[in-house]
Amino acid sequence: xxxxxxxxxxxxxxxxxxxxxxxxxLPAGAVEYGDKTAQFAAVSESVGGRAVVAGKGADLNEMxxxxxxxxxxxxxxxxxxxxxxxxxxxxxxxYELDGTELAVVRxxxxxxxxxxxxxxxxxxEKALYFIAEYLVILLDAEKIVHxxxxxxxxxxxxxxxxxxxxxxxxxxxxxxxxxVTGAHGAKGVTVILTSAV
Amino acid sequence: MSEEHxxxxxxxxxxxxxxxxxxxxxxxxRGKRDRLAMAIPEWETLREWxxxxxMHTLSHxxxxxxxxxxxxxANGVKVHWAKDGEEHNEIVxxxxxxxxxKKLVKSKSMLTEECHLNPFLISKGIDVVESDxxxxxxxxxxxxxxxxxxxxxxxxxxxxxxxxEEKLHTEKGNSDPAYLTHAARLHLRQEFLTADASMxxxxxxxxxxxxxxxxxxxGNADMGTSFAPLHIVSMGMEKLVPDYQSLGVFIRLLAxxxxxxxxxxxxxxxxxxxxxxxxxxxxxDNGRSRTMEMGDHRRTLKCIRCGACMNTCPVYRRSGGYAYxxxxxxxxxxxxxxxxxxxxxxxxxxxxxxxxxxxxVCPVKIDLADRIYAWRQSLDRLGKADRIKKGMSKxxxxxxxxxxxxxxxxxxxxxxRYMPRFLMYNRLNGWGKGREMPEFANESFTEMWKKGKVKxxxxxxxxx
Amino acid sequence: xxxxxxxxxxVNAVFPEVGVATCKLLDYLxxxxxxxxxxxxxxxxxxxxxxxxGAAGLAGHFDALFESYDYVVSPSVGCxxxxxxxxxxxxxxxxxxxxxxxxxxxxxxxxxxxxxxxxLPGRFPHKVSIHNSCHGxxxxxxxxASELNIQPFSKIKGLLSLxxxxxxxxxxKTDECCGFGGMFSIEEPAVSVCMGQDKLYSHIATxxxxxxxxxxxxxMHMQGIAKREKRAIRFIHVVQILASGL
Numbered sequence: 001x002x003x004x005x006x007x008x009x010x011x012x013x014x015x016x017x018x019x020x021x022x023x024x025x026l027p028a029g030a031v032e033y034g035d036k037t038a039q040f041a042a043v044s045e046s047v048g049g050r051a052v053v054a055g056k057g058a059d060l061n062e063m064x065x066x067x068x069x070x071x072x073x074x075x076x077x078x079x080x081x082x083x084x085x086x087x088x089x090x091x092x093x094x095y096e097l098d099g100t101e102l103a104v105v106r107x108x109x110x111x112x113x114x115x116x117x118x119x120x121x122x123x124x125e126k127a128l129y130f131i132a133e134y135l136v137i138l139l140d141a142e143k144i145v146h147x148x149x150x151x152x153x154x155x156x157x158x159x160x161x162x163x164x165x166x167x168x169x170x171x172x173x174x175x176x177x178x179x180v181t182g183a184h185g186a187k188g189v190t191v192i193l194t195s196a197v
Numbered sequence: 198m199s200e201e202h203x204x205x206x207x208x209x210x211x212x213x214x215x216x217x218x219x220x221x222x223x224x225x226x227r228g229k230r231d232r233l234a235m236a237i238p239e240w241e242t243l244r245e246w247x248x249x250x251x252m253h254t255l256s257h258x259x260x261x262x263x264x265x266x267x268x269x270x271a272n273g274v275k276v277h278w279a280k281d282g283e284e285h286n287e288i289v290x291x292x293x294x295x296x297x298x299k300k301l302v303k304s305k306s307m308l309t310e311e312c313h314l315n316p317f318l319i320s321k322g323i324d325v326v327e328s329d330x331x332x333x334x335x336x337x338x339x340x341x342x343x344x345x346x347x348x349x350x351x352x353x354x355x356x357x358x359x360x361x362e363e364k365l366h367t368e369k370g371n372s373d374p375a376y377l378t379h380a381a382r383l384h385l386r387q388e389f390l391t392a393d394a395s396m397x398x399x400x401x402x403x404x405x406x407x408x409x410x411x412x413x414x415x416g417n418a419d420m421g422t423s424f425a426p427l428h429i430v431s432m433g434m435e436k437l438v439p440d441y442q443s444l445g446v447f448i449r450l451l452a453x454x455x456x457x458x459x460x461x462x463x464x465x466x467x468x469x470x471x472x473x474x475x476x477x478x479x480x481x482d483n484g485r486s487r488t489m490e491m492g493d494h495r496r497t498l499k500c501i502r503c504g505a506c507m508n509t510c511p512v513y514r515r516s517g518g519y520a521y522x523x524x525x526x527x528x529x530x531x532x533x534x535x536x537x538x539x540x541x542x543x544x545x546x547x548x549x550x551x552x553x554x555x556x557x558v559c560p561v562k563i564d565l566a567d568r569i570y571a572w573r574q575s576l577d578r579l580g581k582a583d584r585i586k587k588g589m590s591k592x593x594x595x596x597x598x599x600x601x602x603x604x605x606x607x608x609x610x611x612x613x614r615y616m617p618r619f620l621m622y623n624r625l626n627g628w629g630k631g632r633e634m635p636e637f638a639n640e641s642f643t644e645m646w647k648k649g650k651v652k653x654x655x656x657x658x659x660x661x
Numbered sequence: 662x663x664x665x666x667x668x669x670x671x672v673n674a675v676f677p678e679v680g681v682a683t684c685k686l687l688d689y690l691x692x693x694x695x696x697x698x699x700x701x702x703x704x705x706x707x708x709x710x711x712x713x714x715g716a717a718g719l720a721g722h723f724d725a726l727f728e729s730y731d732y733v734v735s736p737s738v739g740c741x742x743x744x745x746x747x748x749x750x751x752x753x754x755x756x757x758x759x760x761x762x763x764x765x766x767x768x769x770x771x772x773x774x775x776x777x778x779x780x781l782p783g784r785f786p787h788k789v790s791i792h793n794s795c796h797g798x799x800x801x802x803x804x805x806a807s808e809l810n811i812q813p814f815s816k817i818k819g820l821l822s823l824x825x826x827x828x829x830x831x832x833x834k835t836d837e838c839c840g841f842g843g844m845f846s847i848e849e850p851a852v853s854v855c856m857g858q859d860k861l862y863s864h865i866a867t868x869x870x871x872x873x874x875x876x877x878x879x880x881m882h883m884q885g886i887a888k889r890e891k892r893a894i895r896f897i898h899v900v901q902i903l904a905s906g907l
Contacts, residue, residue: 002278003278003284004266004278006280007278007434007482007486008262008263010482010486010489011258011259011434011486012259014486014490015256015257015259015489016489017256018253018256019249019253019255019256020249020253021249021250021439021443022245022246022249022250022253024246024442024443024446026239026242027242029238029239030238030239030242031236031237031238031239046459047458047459094423094424095390098386098390111460113237113449113459115459116460125471126423126471127420127423129419130416130423131420131423147445147449148445148446148448148460149442151445152442152445152448153441153442155441157406157408157466157468160469160472161273161467161468161470162465162466162467162468162469162471163465163468164464164465164466165460165463166462167459167461167462167463168462170415170416171414171462172330172331172378172414173347174329174330174331174348174349175330175334175357175377175378176352176353176374177222178354178374178375180375180378182378182379182382183330183378183381183382183414183415183416183417184382184385184386184389184415184416184417185415185416185420185462185463186416202849203848203849203850203851206849206851206852207850207851210851210852210855216855220859224834234808234810237810238810240810241809241810241811509808511837511840512849512852512856515852546711547845547848547849548849548852549842549845550845550849550856551795551843551845552795552799552837552838552842553795553796553799553800554799554806554808554836554837554838556799557808557809558808570708570709573709574708574713575711576711577712582711582712583848586710586844586848587712589710590706590707590710590711590712590715591712593702593706593707593715594712594715594716594718596701597670597701597702597719598718598719598722599701600698600699600700603670603702604698607670607673607674610674627846627847627848627850628846628850630850631850631854631857631858631886631889632882632885632886632888632889633885633888634885635671635675635884636675637674637675638674638675638676638677638678641673641674641677642677642680642681643668643673644677645677645680646696647698650681651681651684651696652688653684653685653694654693
């Protein structure tokens with residue numbers, strides 16, 4: 001018998017009482033936010049990140065430049081982001097992304113309760129999300145949901161087979177519980193909330 | 198019961214300053230957890246759901262495992278099954294050896310710790326690099342973690358500064374946490390970029406999709422898996438959840454319970470290997486199916502390794518992770534140790550005052566303290582019961598089974614006050630260390646009642 | 662209403678005045694109170710030490726002793742919760758149904774939930790620091806546990822508010838364990854004493870004259886430390902305050 005069969009047959013002998021799956025329907029009074037954008041921005045700040053609202057017709061390139069004036073190597077595969085110095089999808093291997101100072105990517109869903117942004121991989125190498133010193137995520141403000149239940153109803157993975165929620169910068173408190181940002185991934189994350197209106 | 202924990206704890210407590218720092222620092226984490234939990238009105242409902250989802254999944258685990266494995270395979274992931282730690286290690290080594298891997302970069306995994314993977318691979322000549330900062334610090338020190346979420350919580354910055362000075366050539370005497378963290382960032386980035394393979398644990402496996410979900414704050418799992426062409430996931434078979442809706446419940450609970458954050462910085466879903474790369478998944482039993490057979494102890498398998506029970510445990514905070522003989526400390530560690538080997542790890546059972554605070558913080562509602570109580574009942578059978586305690590319990594039983602004798606002892610108890618101090622306070626009396634003995638009243642309640650000194654209507658009637 | 666009093670060993674021998682105050686209150690509130698003299702111990706010390714089976718005989722004796730009463734009332738949190746929680750299982754193992762687990766109440770719980778006391782005479786012009794004992798909070802739900810996101814409540818505070826002149830405060834870490842834990846205090850003396858000191862100091866830091874609570878077993882432990890360290894703070898059971906005007 002293979003290990004798989006052996007394990008499964010042992011489990012079959014022990015499963016016992018079948019417990020029903022709880023019905024996941026939020027009770028009345030569950031947390032909801034009057035202003036999801038404001039809540040999202042407040043939580044982003046509390047987790048060491050930042051969310052800024054791009055006004056109607058705002059120039060995103062100008063905004064990003066003013067947020068990161070010193071950035072020299074800027075990666076983005078978004079056509080409108082003209083201040084990008086290179087298109088990461090045109091590089092050969094993830095190793096070539098080392099040294100990226102700023103990456104500008106698109107997010108799909110924002111979560112008001114925890115400041116997380118869902119990204120289904122949308123660059124050739126997912127390394128970009130982590131190796132860039134700083135990360136800018138463009139997110140449609142209309143795509144902010146209250147909580148993770150809503151978010152998980154909407155998320156889909158694409159053919160890359162990778163996706164993630166990012167909430168603020170990479171961080172650690174492993175030395176005496178002192179919070180330090182920039183453990184391995186981005187040292188800073190700014191979510192720019194855009195509006196179609 | 199052997200008293201290993203008690204002895205080790207006394208050593209930890211001898212450094213009062215360190216003990217207070219440890220205690221208060223972890224209490225602050227509990228405080229952060231409380232603030233976030235209280236901000237979610239449906240918090241207790243989430244806990245109820247999380248517990249229910251886990252019990253449901255465990256009671257249909259065969260089905261969910263098959264579904265999960267089939268989906269993972271359809272996604273191009275190679276799935277392996279390991280009955281125990283040894284088989285797990287052999288599988289991992291086999292994969293590495295076949296591909297000529299020299300350097301493996303790992304993110305934190307309690308399961309690989311449980312299987313003793315690192316020493317095994319190192320003995321085979323593989324360069325194993327832990328990439329979680331805390332884990333890396335301990336690896337450089339050649340020490341085990343003392344907490345499952347905050348592995349280096351027992352260390353002071355100066356100790357880490359000195360370690361980095363020696364190993365990473367940082368500035369002499371600089372122990373600023375930001376400086377040291379960024380030094381480790383540079384050092385580990387080189388490891389990420391030069392590793393031949395990466396390995397992660399799994400916080401959750403989603404049966405409906407085959408996703409492996411890994412939650413980190415540092416982004417180390419993500420860095421590891423983004424470069425090397427081979428990713429191996431080591432996953433305990435109890436980590437499954439049915440679908441995304443159930444996953445949402447756990448993601449809401451996990452970081453809030455663990456560190457008092459609304460969510461970890463990264464919640465990564467690994468479904469397929471990177472283009473042109475390989476992803477392997479090792480599903481591990483290692484005693485879990487045996488635990489499934491153990492009645493109420495099965496509930497321990499609901500654990501999502503958040504560590505909240507450690508942060509609230511008044512005993513853990515005051516005794517440190519190394520006071521426990523199993524590699525996972527605190528209330529969950531006492532339980533997991535007993536499940537691993539009751540005979541070997543019974544010495545941790547004393548480390549619980551049955552305050553039950555752990556039961557209340559546990560996001561999946563494991564009745565940890567009640568489990569410990571239950572384990573204590575099995576000590577005698579295991580031949581691990583303390584002789585003195587057993588004798589005392591027998592003596593008490595005899596006394597309490599004879600009401601007249603009990604009443605007599607109540608009458609005589611006040612006489613103990615005339616016992617010479619040296620007979621009462623000596624090294625045989627654990628109570629006497631730091632405490633005076635309780636003082637017996639001149640007259641017991643029973644005596645007073647019998648003499649009609651307790652005035653109630655009933656008592657008056659019976660003495661009229 | 663026939664109420665059977667259960668006075669556990671440590672209350673009987675060390676804190677008999679707590680038993681007396683319990684009687685006074687029950688009597689004042691019109692309960693017909695009896696005290697079966699053949700009572701001994703509920704078996705908790707054996708259970709916590711890992712010899713629950715040794716409590717089987719005691720549980721049978723206990724059931725028989727209190728069979729004729731409508732309620733069993735005890736001024737002990739630990740013993741009450743032991744009977745409530747573990748007796749059904751212990752009795753079932755012997756093929757019996759437990760008769761007392763459903764009708765036993767800790768005295769504060771009884772006053773608050775069953776007798777629903779609304780008025781008591783007496784004044785207690787002191788500042789008291791409430792000791793929320795573990796099993797009082799987490800097993801008997803005398804107050805809301807700090808870990809849970811539920812509506813805060815405290816039956817003890819509610820009862821004490823009936824007494825004039827009293828000022829109630831709570832220590833920092835309001836319901837952290839004091840480190841008694843029965844056999845724990847002897848098996849883990851170093852941790853137990855450290856927990857006791859921390860708890861005692863946090864009570865003292867409130868500036869209270871008294872530490873009060875429903876669990877005198879915690880008092881034994883904290884009092885032992887206070888005495889060794891010559892600390893002036895005094896200990897008083899909730900029922901002693903409630904009965905102060907009777």
